[in-house]
Amino acid sequence: MQGLGISVLFKGINFQRLLLGLWVTLRIALITIGISLVLGLIFGLLMMSRSKIARAVCRVWLEIVRFMPQLVLLYIVYFGFARLFGVNLDGETSAVIVFSFWGTAEMGDLFRGALTSIPKHQRESAAALGLTKAQINRYILLPQTARRLLPQAINLSTRIIKTTALVKMINVTEVLKVGQQIIGQFYREPSAAFWVYATVFLLYFLICWPISLLAGRLERYWN
Protein backbone atom coordinates (compact mmCIF):
# COMPACT_ATOMS: atom_id res chain seq x y z
CA MET A 1 0.00 0.00 0.00
CA GLN A 2 2.93 2.35 0.64
CA GLY A 3 3.07 5.16 -1.90
CA LEU A 4 -0.28 4.25 -3.38
CA GLY A 5 -2.26 6.96 -1.64
CA ILE A 6 -4.21 7.67 -4.80
CA SER A 7 -5.87 4.27 -4.59
CA VAL A 8 -7.83 5.29 -1.48
CA LEU A 9 -9.95 7.48 -3.74
CA PHE A 10 -11.29 4.48 -5.58
CA LYS A 11 -11.87 2.13 -2.65
CA GLY A 12 -15.52 1.17 -2.43
CA ILE A 13 -17.75 4.11 -3.20
CA ASN A 14 -15.31 6.72 -1.93
CA PHE A 15 -15.23 8.70 -5.14
CA GLN A 16 -19.01 8.77 -5.36
CA ARG A 17 -19.09 10.00 -1.79
CA LEU A 18 -16.77 12.86 -2.69
CA LEU A 19 -19.02 13.80 -5.60
CA LEU A 20 -22.06 13.57 -3.36
CA GLY A 21 -20.29 15.87 -0.91
CA LEU A 22 -19.56 18.23 -3.77
CA TRP A 23 -23.26 18.29 -4.60
CA VAL A 24 -24.05 19.29 -1.02
CA THR A 25 -21.47 22.09 -1.31
CA LEU A 26 -22.97 23.20 -4.60
CA ARG A 27 -26.53 22.99 -3.35
CA ILE A 28 -25.86 25.23 -0.35
CA ALA A 29 -23.90 27.67 -2.49
CA LEU A 30 -26.50 27.88 -5.28
CA ILE A 31 -29.44 28.44 -2.94
CA THR A 32 -27.41 31.04 -1.07
CA ILE A 33 -26.37 32.87 -4.23
CA GLY A 34 -29.97 32.87 -5.47
CA ILE A 35 -31.31 34.33 -2.24
CA SER A 36 -28.44 36.81 -2.01
CA LEU A 37 -29.07 38.10 -5.53
CA VAL A 38 -32.75 38.76 -4.92
CA LEU A 39 -32.49 40.10 -1.38
CA GLY A 40 -29.25 41.89 -2.28
CA LEU A 41 -31.08 44.07 -4.82
CA ILE A 42 -33.63 45.03 -2.19
CA PHE A 43 -30.83 45.61 0.31
CA GLY A 44 -29.00 47.85 -2.16
CA LEU A 45 -32.12 49.93 -2.76
CA LEU A 46 -32.72 50.20 0.99
CA MET A 47 -29.15 51.46 1.43
CA MET A 48 -29.99 54.34 -0.86
CA SER A 49 -33.42 54.97 0.60
CA ARG A 50 -34.31 58.32 2.09
CA SER A 51 -35.32 56.70 5.38
CA LYS A 52 -32.58 57.18 7.93
CA ILE A 53 -33.70 54.12 9.86
CA ALA A 54 -33.50 51.86 6.82
CA ARG A 55 -30.01 53.14 6.05
CA ALA A 56 -28.88 52.68 9.64
CA VAL A 57 -30.22 49.13 9.76
CA CYS A 58 -28.38 48.29 6.53
CA ARG A 59 -25.20 49.87 7.83
CA VAL A 60 -25.28 47.83 11.05
CA TRP A 61 -26.16 44.65 9.15
CA LEU A 62 -23.29 45.15 6.72
CA GLU A 63 -20.80 45.90 9.48
CA ILE A 64 -21.83 42.81 11.46
CA VAL A 65 -21.34 40.65 8.40
CA ARG A 66 -17.95 42.19 7.69
CA PHE A 67 -16.58 41.99 11.22
CA MET A 68 -17.95 38.61 12.29
CA PRO A 69 -16.15 35.53 11.07
CA GLN A 70 -18.62 33.34 9.19
CA LEU A 71 -17.80 30.44 11.49
CA VAL A 72 -18.97 32.45 14.50
CA LEU A 73 -22.22 33.26 12.72
CA LEU A 74 -22.69 29.59 11.89
CA TYR A 75 -22.18 28.62 15.52
CA ILE A 76 -24.59 31.31 16.69
CA VAL A 77 -27.34 30.09 14.38
CA TYR A 78 -26.71 26.34 14.71
CA PHE A 79 -25.86 26.02 18.41
CA GLY A 80 -26.81 29.41 19.84
CA PHE A 81 -30.37 29.53 18.52
CA ALA A 82 -31.03 26.08 19.94
CA ARG A 83 -29.69 27.06 23.33
CA LEU A 84 -31.19 30.53 23.60
CA PHE A 85 -34.53 30.27 21.80
CA GLY A 86 -35.03 26.52 21.50
CA VAL A 87 -34.90 26.84 17.71
CA ASN A 88 -33.26 23.65 16.53
CA LEU A 89 -32.23 24.11 12.92
CA ASP A 90 -30.38 21.48 10.94
CA GLY A 91 -26.90 22.21 9.62
CA GLU A 92 -27.81 22.93 6.02
CA THR A 93 -30.62 25.31 6.90
CA SER A 94 -28.35 27.15 9.33
CA ALA A 95 -25.71 27.40 6.61
CA VAL A 96 -28.13 28.82 4.06
CA ILE A 97 -29.42 31.36 6.60
CA VAL A 98 -25.93 32.51 7.59
CA PHE A 99 -24.49 32.67 4.10
CA SER A 100 -27.59 34.45 2.78
CA PHE A 101 -27.34 36.93 5.64
CA TRP A 102 -23.78 37.58 4.55
CA GLY A 103 -24.36 37.41 0.80
CA THR A 104 -27.37 39.73 0.91
CA ALA A 105 -25.44 42.49 2.63
CA GLU A 106 -22.38 42.14 0.41
CA MET A 107 -24.42 41.87 -2.77
CA GLY A 108 -26.50 44.86 -1.69
CA ASP A 109 -23.40 46.93 -1.15
CA LEU A 110 -22.01 45.90 -4.54
CA PHE A 111 -25.32 46.79 -6.18
CA ARG A 112 -25.39 50.15 -4.47
CA GLY A 113 -21.82 50.80 -5.56
CA ALA A 114 -22.52 49.86 -9.15
CA LEU A 115 -25.68 51.97 -9.35
CA THR A 116 -24.19 55.10 -7.78
CA SER A 117 -21.13 54.86 -9.98
CA ILE A 118 -23.21 55.60 -13.06
CA PRO A 119 -22.72 59.29 -13.91
CA LYS A 120 -25.63 61.57 -13.15
CA HIS A 121 -25.76 62.90 -16.71
CA GLN A 122 -26.89 59.51 -18.00
CA ARG A 123 -30.18 59.83 -16.15
CA GLU A 124 -30.50 63.54 -16.92
CA SER A 125 -29.80 63.12 -20.63
CA ALA A 126 -32.35 60.32 -20.84
CA ALA A 127 -34.93 62.47 -19.09
CA ALA A 128 -34.16 65.31 -21.48
CA LEU A 129 -34.84 62.95 -24.39
CA GLY A 130 -38.28 62.37 -22.93
CA LEU A 131 -37.87 58.87 -21.52
CA THR A 132 -40.14 57.95 -18.65
CA LYS A 133 -38.75 56.94 -15.28
CA ALA A 134 -39.44 53.28 -16.00
CA GLN A 135 -37.75 53.54 -19.38
CA ILE A 136 -34.72 55.20 -17.84
CA ASN A 137 -34.43 52.38 -15.35
CA ARG A 138 -34.99 49.68 -17.93
CA TYR A 139 -32.87 50.95 -20.82
CA ILE A 140 -30.28 53.25 -19.30
CA LEU A 141 -29.52 52.38 -15.69
CA LEU A 142 -30.12 48.64 -15.47
CA PRO A 143 -27.86 47.52 -18.33
CA GLN A 144 -25.01 49.69 -17.16
CA THR A 145 -25.41 48.64 -13.55
CA ALA A 146 -25.50 44.97 -14.50
CA ARG A 147 -22.27 45.31 -16.41
CA ARG A 148 -20.49 46.97 -13.51
CA LEU A 149 -21.96 44.57 -11.00
CA LEU A 150 -21.14 41.35 -12.80
CA PRO A 151 -17.41 40.89 -12.09
CA GLN A 152 -17.88 41.64 -8.40
CA ALA A 153 -20.97 39.47 -8.11
CA ILE A 154 -19.04 36.57 -9.66
CA ASN A 155 -16.22 37.17 -7.24
CA LEU A 156 -18.67 37.09 -4.34
CA SER A 157 -20.23 33.87 -5.67
CA THR A 158 -16.92 32.04 -5.79
CA ARG A 159 -16.17 33.30 -2.30
CA ILE A 160 -19.49 31.90 -1.12
CA ILE A 161 -18.73 28.54 -2.73
CA LYS A 162 -15.36 28.36 -1.02
CA THR A 163 -16.69 29.49 2.35
CA THR A 164 -19.16 26.60 2.43
CA ALA A 165 -16.20 24.47 3.53
CA LEU A 166 -16.93 25.80 7.04
CA VAL A 167 -20.24 23.96 7.27
CA LYS A 168 -18.43 20.73 8.06
CA MET A 169 -18.18 22.16 11.58
CA ILE A 170 -21.96 22.06 11.98
CA ASN A 171 -22.58 18.49 10.90
CA VAL A 172 -23.03 18.96 7.17
CA THR A 173 -21.21 16.29 5.20
CA GLU A 174 -19.92 18.35 2.31
CA VAL A 175 -16.95 17.56 0.10
CA LEU A 176 -14.21 18.51 2.57
CA LYS A 177 -15.77 16.49 5.38
CA VAL A 178 -16.00 13.43 3.15
CA GLY A 179 -12.32 14.00 2.34
CA GLN A 180 -11.44 13.97 6.02
CA GLN A 181 -13.45 10.82 6.55
CA ILE A 182 -11.49 9.09 3.80
CA ILE A 183 -8.20 10.24 5.29
CA GLY A 184 -9.32 9.07 8.75
CA GLN A 185 -10.25 5.71 7.34
CA PHE A 186 -6.76 5.27 5.82
CA TYR A 187 -4.80 6.95 8.59
CA ARG A 188 -1.93 4.54 8.16
CA GLU A 189 -1.42 5.59 4.55
CA PRO A 190 0.66 8.76 4.81
CA SER A 191 0.17 9.89 1.21
CA ALA A 192 -3.62 9.48 1.37
CA ALA A 193 -4.03 13.01 2.76
CA PHE A 194 -2.17 14.50 -0.17
CA TRP A 195 -4.27 12.76 -2.80
CA VAL A 196 -7.56 13.41 -1.06
CA TYR A 197 -6.87 17.13 -0.56
CA ALA A 198 -5.54 17.41 -4.11
CA THR A 199 -8.81 15.91 -5.37
CA VAL A 200 -10.89 18.25 -3.21
CA PHE A 201 -8.87 21.17 -4.59
CA LEU A 202 -9.53 19.98 -8.13
CA LEU A 203 -13.26 19.64 -7.46
CA TYR A 204 -13.51 23.20 -6.10
CA PHE A 205 -11.55 24.38 -9.09
CA LEU A 206 -13.90 22.58 -11.46
CA ILE A 207 -16.88 24.45 -10.04
CA CYS A 208 -15.34 27.89 -9.73
CA TRP A 209 -13.44 27.95 -12.99
CA PRO A 210 -16.42 27.73 -15.38
CA ILE A 211 -18.12 30.51 -13.43
CA SER A 212 -15.26 32.92 -13.91
CA LEU A 213 -14.89 31.80 -17.55
CA LEU A 214 -18.53 32.64 -18.15
CA ALA A 215 -18.10 36.00 -16.47
CA GLY A 216 -15.07 36.81 -18.60
CA ARG A 217 -16.98 35.92 -21.71
CA LEU A 218 -19.99 38.06 -20.77
CA GLU A 219 -17.72 41.00 -20.04
CA ARG A 220 -16.04 40.73 -23.42
CA TYR A 221 -19.42 40.36 -25.12
CA TRP A 222 -20.71 43.55 -23.53
CA ASN A 223 -17.62 45.55 -24.31
Place this chain on the structure above:
Amino acid sequence: MKRFVKVIALALSLVLVLASAALADGFRTLDEVKESGKITIGLFHDKKPFGYVDENGEYQGYDVYLARRLAEDLGVELDIVAVDAPNRIEFLQSFKVDVILANFTYTDERAEQVDFALPYMKVALGVVSPESALVTDVEQLNGKKLIVSKGTTAETYFEKNYPDVELVKYDSYTDAYLGLLDGRGDGLSTDNTEVLAWAIENPGFAVGIESLGDLDTINPAVSKGNETLLAWINEEIVKLGEENFFHADYEATLRETYGENADADSLVVEGGVL
Protein backbone atom coordinates in the same frame (compact mmCIF):
# COMPACT_ATOMS: atom_id res chain seq x y z
CA MET B 1 -39.30 52.24 0.10
CA LYS B 2 -41.80 51.50 2.86
CA ARG B 3 -42.92 48.52 0.84
CA PHE B 4 -39.44 47.03 0.93
CA VAL B 5 -39.32 47.35 4.69
CA LYS B 6 -42.62 45.54 4.85
CA VAL B 7 -41.43 42.78 2.53
CA ILE B 8 -38.34 42.22 4.62
CA ALA B 9 -40.31 42.21 7.86
CA LEU B 10 -42.65 39.67 6.33
CA ALA B 11 -39.79 37.46 5.16
CA LEU B 12 -38.16 37.59 8.57
CA SER B 13 -41.31 36.66 10.42
CA LEU B 14 -41.85 33.80 7.97
CA VAL B 15 -38.38 32.47 8.79
CA LEU B 16 -39.13 32.70 12.50
CA VAL B 17 -42.42 30.89 12.15
CA LEU B 18 -40.79 28.12 10.13
CA ALA B 19 -37.97 27.93 12.63
CA SER B 20 -40.24 27.68 15.65
CA ALA B 21 -41.91 24.72 13.96
CA ALA B 22 -38.71 22.88 14.74
CA LEU B 23 -38.91 24.08 18.33
CA ALA B 24 -36.95 22.08 20.84
CA ASP B 25 -36.95 23.12 24.45
CA GLY B 26 -34.18 21.36 26.28
CA PHE B 27 -33.06 17.76 26.12
CA ARG B 28 -35.29 14.84 25.21
CA THR B 29 -36.20 12.46 27.99
CA LEU B 30 -36.14 8.69 27.55
CA ASP B 31 -39.87 8.62 26.81
CA GLU B 32 -39.58 11.39 24.24
CA VAL B 33 -36.79 9.52 22.49
CA LYS B 34 -38.86 6.33 22.40
CA GLU B 35 -41.93 8.16 21.18
CA SER B 36 -40.06 9.86 18.35
CA GLY B 37 -38.77 6.46 17.20
CA LYS B 38 -35.29 7.88 16.73
CA ILE B 39 -32.24 8.40 18.92
CA THR B 40 -29.63 10.95 17.85
CA ILE B 41 -26.09 9.95 18.75
CA GLY B 42 -22.96 12.00 18.17
CA LEU B 43 -20.06 9.93 16.84
CA PHE B 44 -16.63 10.58 15.41
CA HIS B 45 -16.52 10.32 11.65
CA ASP B 46 -12.77 10.22 11.06
CA LYS B 47 -11.18 8.45 14.05
CA LYS B 48 -10.46 4.90 13.10
CA PRO B 49 -10.93 2.46 14.81
CA PHE B 50 -13.37 4.14 17.22
CA GLY B 51 -15.70 6.03 14.94
CA TYR B 52 -15.15 6.39 11.21
CA VAL B 53 -16.88 6.05 7.87
CA ASP B 54 -15.71 3.15 5.74
CA GLU B 55 -15.24 3.07 1.99
CA ASN B 56 -18.90 2.18 1.51
CA GLY B 57 -20.04 5.23 3.42
CA GLU B 58 -21.06 3.18 6.48
CA TYR B 59 -20.19 4.20 10.01
CA GLN B 60 -17.91 1.68 11.74
CA GLY B 61 -15.87 1.37 14.91
CA TYR B 62 -15.94 0.56 18.60
CA ASP B 63 -18.19 3.50 19.51
CA VAL B 64 -20.48 2.92 16.54
CA TYR B 65 -20.95 -0.74 17.46
CA LEU B 66 -22.26 0.38 20.87
CA ALA B 67 -24.43 3.11 19.34
CA ARG B 68 -26.14 0.56 17.07
CA ARG B 69 -26.84 -1.71 20.02
CA LEU B 70 -28.27 1.11 22.14
CA ALA B 71 -30.68 2.05 19.35
CA GLU B 72 -31.62 -1.57 18.80
CA ASP B 73 -32.38 -2.22 22.47
CA LEU B 74 -34.39 0.98 22.70
CA GLY B 75 -36.34 -0.19 19.69
CA VAL B 76 -35.68 3.02 17.78
CA GLU B 77 -33.83 4.09 14.68
CA LEU B 78 -30.25 5.35 14.97
CA ASP B 79 -29.63 8.87 13.71
CA ILE B 80 -25.90 9.55 13.55
CA VAL B 81 -24.50 13.04 13.88
CA ALA B 82 -20.84 13.40 12.95
CA VAL B 83 -19.06 15.41 15.63
CA ASP B 84 -15.49 16.64 16.03
CA ALA B 85 -13.50 16.65 19.24
CA PRO B 86 -13.76 20.39 20.02
CA ASN B 87 -17.55 20.67 19.68
CA ARG B 88 -18.71 17.50 21.43
CA ILE B 89 -19.93 19.36 24.54
CA GLU B 90 -21.61 22.02 22.41
CA PHE B 91 -23.73 19.38 20.66
CA LEU B 92 -25.07 18.17 24.01
CA GLN B 93 -25.58 21.63 25.46
CA SER B 94 -27.59 22.77 22.46
CA PHE B 95 -29.57 19.49 22.46
CA LYS B 96 -28.54 18.64 18.91
CA VAL B 97 -27.82 15.08 20.04
CA ASP B 98 -29.24 12.86 22.76
CA VAL B 99 -26.00 11.04 23.49
CA ILE B 100 -22.33 11.57 22.69
CA LEU B 101 -20.39 8.39 22.03
CA ALA B 102 -17.36 9.98 20.42
CA ASN B 103 -14.62 8.37 22.53
CA PHE B 104 -15.34 10.97 25.17
CA THR B 105 -12.80 10.82 28.01
CA TYR B 106 -14.15 11.57 31.48
CA THR B 107 -12.68 14.66 33.12
CA ASP B 108 -13.95 16.60 36.14
CA GLU B 109 -14.11 19.75 34.07
CA ARG B 110 -16.33 18.12 31.46
CA ALA B 111 -18.49 16.49 34.12
CA GLU B 112 -19.61 19.97 35.19
CA GLN B 113 -21.08 20.57 31.75
CA VAL B 114 -22.48 17.19 30.76
CA ASP B 115 -23.55 14.03 32.56
CA PHE B 116 -21.35 10.98 32.07
CA ALA B 117 -22.74 7.45 32.17
CA LEU B 118 -20.77 4.35 33.20
CA PRO B 119 -17.48 3.77 31.37
CA TYR B 120 -17.18 1.36 28.46
CA MET B 121 -13.48 1.72 27.75
CA LYS B 122 -10.31 2.74 29.54
CA VAL B 123 -7.06 4.26 28.48
CA ALA B 124 -3.81 4.01 30.40
CA LEU B 125 -0.13 4.23 29.58
CA GLY B 126 1.72 1.45 27.81
CA VAL B 127 5.40 0.74 27.31
CA VAL B 128 6.73 -0.63 24.04
CA SER B 129 10.24 -2.05 23.80
CA PRO B 130 12.37 -4.29 21.56
CA GLU B 131 11.38 -7.94 21.81
CA SER B 132 15.03 -8.84 22.41
CA ALA B 133 15.01 -6.84 25.65
CA LEU B 134 11.33 -6.68 26.51
CA VAL B 135 10.38 -4.48 29.43
CA THR B 136 7.57 -6.17 31.31
CA ASP B 137 7.86 -4.36 34.62
CA VAL B 138 8.48 -0.70 35.38
CA GLU B 139 11.22 -1.61 37.89
CA GLN B 140 13.29 -2.93 34.98
CA LEU B 141 13.53 0.64 33.71
CA ASN B 142 15.37 2.03 36.75
CA GLY B 143 18.60 3.61 35.54
CA LYS B 144 17.62 3.02 31.94
CA LYS B 145 16.42 5.32 29.21
CA LEU B 146 12.73 5.71 28.43
CA ILE B 147 11.52 7.71 25.45
CA VAL B 148 8.51 9.99 25.91
CA SER B 149 6.90 12.85 24.01
CA LYS B 150 6.93 16.26 25.66
CA GLY B 151 3.67 17.38 27.23
CA THR B 152 2.10 13.93 27.38
CA THR B 153 0.69 12.20 30.42
CA ALA B 154 3.55 9.70 30.15
CA GLU B 155 6.11 12.45 30.79
CA THR B 156 4.40 13.75 33.94
CA TYR B 157 3.60 10.27 35.21
CA PHE B 158 7.20 9.01 35.08
CA GLU B 159 8.68 12.24 36.41
CA LYS B 160 6.40 12.06 39.41
CA ASN B 161 6.39 8.36 40.18
CA TYR B 162 9.66 6.96 38.82
CA PRO B 163 12.40 9.59 39.19
CA ASP B 164 15.06 6.90 38.68
CA VAL B 165 14.00 6.33 35.09
CA GLU B 166 16.00 8.49 32.72
CA LEU B 167 13.62 10.19 30.29
CA VAL B 168 14.57 10.94 26.70
CA LYS B 169 12.15 13.60 25.48
CA TYR B 170 11.07 14.32 21.94
CA ASP B 171 8.88 17.07 20.56
CA SER B 172 6.63 14.90 18.45
CA TYR B 173 5.32 11.36 18.42
CA THR B 174 6.96 10.72 15.07
CA ASP B 175 10.38 11.70 16.40
CA ALA B 176 9.87 9.68 19.56
CA TYR B 177 9.09 6.51 17.60
CA LEU B 178 12.05 7.13 15.30
CA GLY B 179 14.20 7.46 18.42
CA LEU B 180 13.08 4.04 19.58
CA LEU B 181 13.78 2.53 16.17
CA ASP B 182 17.28 4.04 16.30
CA GLY B 183 17.90 2.50 19.71
CA ARG B 184 18.10 5.80 21.61
CA GLY B 185 16.14 4.34 24.53
CA ASP B 186 15.22 1.04 26.12
CA GLY B 187 11.52 1.64 25.68
CA LEU B 188 8.88 4.19 24.81
CA SER B 189 5.77 5.14 26.73
CA THR B 190 2.55 6.85 25.69
CA ASP B 191 -1.18 5.96 25.60
CA ASN B 192 -1.55 2.19 25.46
CA THR B 193 -3.84 2.36 22.42
CA GLU B 194 -1.05 4.14 20.55
CA VAL B 195 1.82 1.83 21.48
CA LEU B 196 -0.27 -1.29 20.85
CA ALA B 197 -1.12 -0.18 17.33
CA TRP B 198 2.46 0.89 16.66
CA ALA B 199 3.99 -2.39 17.82
CA ILE B 200 1.84 -4.29 15.32
CA GLU B 201 3.30 -2.35 12.45
CA ASN B 202 6.87 -2.57 13.63
CA PRO B 203 8.10 -6.15 13.83
CA GLY B 204 10.70 -6.78 16.51
CA PHE B 205 8.87 -4.58 19.02
CA ALA B 206 6.24 -5.56 21.54
CA VAL B 207 4.22 -3.96 24.31
CA GLY B 208 5.53 -5.47 27.53
CA ILE B 209 3.46 -3.25 29.81
CA GLU B 210 -0.06 -2.75 28.51
CA SER B 211 -1.64 -0.80 31.33
CA LEU B 212 0.12 1.57 33.67
CA GLY B 213 -0.63 4.74 35.56
CA ASP B 214 -3.83 6.63 36.17
CA LEU B 215 -6.71 5.22 34.21
CA ASP B 216 -8.75 7.51 32.06
CA THR B 217 -12.17 6.20 31.18
CA ILE B 218 -14.27 6.66 28.08
CA ASN B 219 -17.96 7.13 28.86
CA PRO B 220 -21.17 7.91 27.05
CA ALA B 221 -22.42 11.40 27.88
CA VAL B 222 -25.87 13.00 27.88
CA SER B 223 -27.05 16.59 28.37
CA LYS B 224 -26.73 17.87 31.93
CA GLY B 225 -29.76 16.81 33.95
CA ASN B 226 -31.16 14.24 31.51
CA GLU B 227 -31.67 11.70 34.28
CA THR B 228 -34.07 9.30 32.59
CA LEU B 229 -31.83 8.73 29.58
CA LEU B 230 -28.72 8.54 31.77
CA ALA B 231 -30.34 5.93 34.01
CA TRP B 232 -31.37 3.84 31.01
CA ILE B 233 -27.86 3.92 29.51
CA ASN B 234 -26.34 2.91 32.85
CA GLU B 235 -28.75 -0.01 33.18
CA GLU B 236 -28.03 -1.00 29.60
CA ILE B 237 -24.26 -0.96 30.13
CA VAL B 238 -24.60 -3.20 33.17
CA LYS B 239 -26.87 -5.53 31.22
CA LEU B 240 -24.52 -5.61 28.24
CA GLY B 241 -21.68 -6.47 30.61
CA GLU B 242 -23.48 -9.69 31.53
CA GLU B 243 -23.22 -10.92 27.97
CA ASN B 244 -19.64 -9.66 27.58
CA PHE B 245 -20.85 -7.29 24.89
CA PHE B 246 -17.81 -5.03 24.95
CA HIS B 247 -15.43 -7.92 24.38
CA ALA B 248 -17.46 -8.83 21.32
CA ASP B 249 -17.26 -5.17 20.31
CA TYR B 250 -13.47 -5.29 20.76
CA GLU B 251 -13.17 -8.41 18.61
CA ALA B 252 -15.31 -6.89 15.90
CA THR B 253 -13.73 -3.47 15.71
CA LEU B 254 -10.42 -3.16 17.56
CA ARG B 255 -8.76 -6.57 17.24
CA GLU B 256 -7.55 -5.81 13.74
CA THR B 257 -5.76 -2.66 14.93
CA TYR B 258 -4.22 -4.03 18.14
CA GLY B 259 -3.32 -7.47 16.92
CA GLU B 260 -3.74 -11.05 17.97
CA ASN B 261 -1.59 -10.78 21.08
CA ALA B 262 -3.07 -7.67 22.62
CA ASP B 263 -5.13 -8.22 25.74
CA ALA B 264 -8.68 -6.91 25.32
CA ASP B 265 -8.92 -6.36 29.07
CA SER B 266 -6.35 -3.57 28.93
CA LEU B 267 -8.90 -1.47 27.04
CA VAL B 268 -12.35 -2.90 27.53
CA VAL B 269 -14.56 -2.16 30.51
CA GLU B 270 -17.50 -4.52 31.06
CA GLY B 271 -20.64 -3.49 32.91
CA GLY B 272 -19.12 -0.16 33.86
CA VAL B 273 -16.85 -1.82 36.45
CA LEU B 274 -13.15 -0.96 36.33
